[in-house]
Amino acid sequence: MASSNSWGIEHLSKGFRLSPKRQLNTPMKNKTVRNKIKDLVASITPYDQLEKDHIESICNWISGDAEIFRIQKDAVPPKHLVSYSLVVDPIHEKLLLFDHKKAKLMLPGGGHIEINEMPLIAAKRELKEELGLSLETYFPHNNRTNNQTEPPFFVTVTQTAGISEPHTDVSLWYLFKEDSAKFFRTDGEEYDKEFDDFHWLSFDEVLSSPIEKFDPHMHRLIHKIKKFNS
Numbered sequence: 001m002a003s004s005n006s007w008g009i010e011h012l013s014k015g016f017r018l019s020p021k022r023q024l025n026t027p028m029k030n031k032t033v034r035n036k037i038k039d040l041v042a043s044i045t046p047y048d049q050l051e052k053d054h055i056e057s058i059c060n061w062i063s064g065d066a067e068i069f070r071i072q073k074d075a076v077p078p079k080h081l082v083s084y085s086l087v088v089d090p091i092h093e094k095l096l097l098f099d100h101k102k103a104k105l106m107l108p109g110g111g112h113i114e115i116n117e118m119p120l121i122a123a124k125r126e127l128k129e130e131l132g133l134s135l136e137t138y139f140p141h142n143n144r145t146n147n148q149t150e151p152p153f154f155v156t157v158t159q160t161a162g163i164s165e166p167h168t169d170v171s172l173w174y175l176f177k178e179d180s181a182k183f184f185r186t187d188g189e190e191y192d193k194e195f196d197d198f199h200w201l202s203f204d205e206v207l208s209s210p211i212e213k214f215d216p217h218m219h220r221l222i223h224k225i226k227k228f229n230s
Helices: 031-042 049-063 119-131 189-194 203-207 218-229
Strands: 009-012 015-018 079-089 094-100 109-112 154-159 168-177 195-202
Touching: 031 049, 049 154, 049 218, 079 119, 094 203, 109 119, 119 168, 119 189, 154 218, 189 195, 195 203, 203 218
Parallel strands: 079 168
Antiparallel strands: 009 015, 079 094, 079 109, 094 195, 154 168
């Protein structure tokens, strides 16, 4: 039996679920938003069998009744949605990556999707909060419309690393186009809280570096960009 100060979380055999008492004190799950997010994920063209498997498992997870949005740092619930805001210079084939303080990895910008927030809105919000940027989305070899129902380019399911409480990130990767020679803000409060430094790295530099320096799916992401651009 959960205690009164346990944030109303009941541990079930398949993870954590909000208790009915806790649900009364949180925004109601918006089935319309959940279905929209599931449809976005389902519309992604997978790069390989692993992404195909991730798409299927994410859609099944969203279709269930587990909470999909993070409601408490760092791991409540222990599996939740994240939007990556990956800035790409497609002309020079470069990525903007950051030395992430908690993860101890070089990662894109981004963050957790708020309750009932659409993933692209979350990615744009994080981009603005962390870097002060408002950029157009980039979809290799395709003219996508820049609206909140635009699907991510890539999806992954990853067990986190670093110093935060272990949890599983269901990451929706959005790409944003920018010139790597341009200046962006690195003195904001959110930037200082999240990152130690930044790097514009070429695709080949990332691919020639050990994957242990990055998100474990970073090499696959670059290969997918190259495939869609070919």
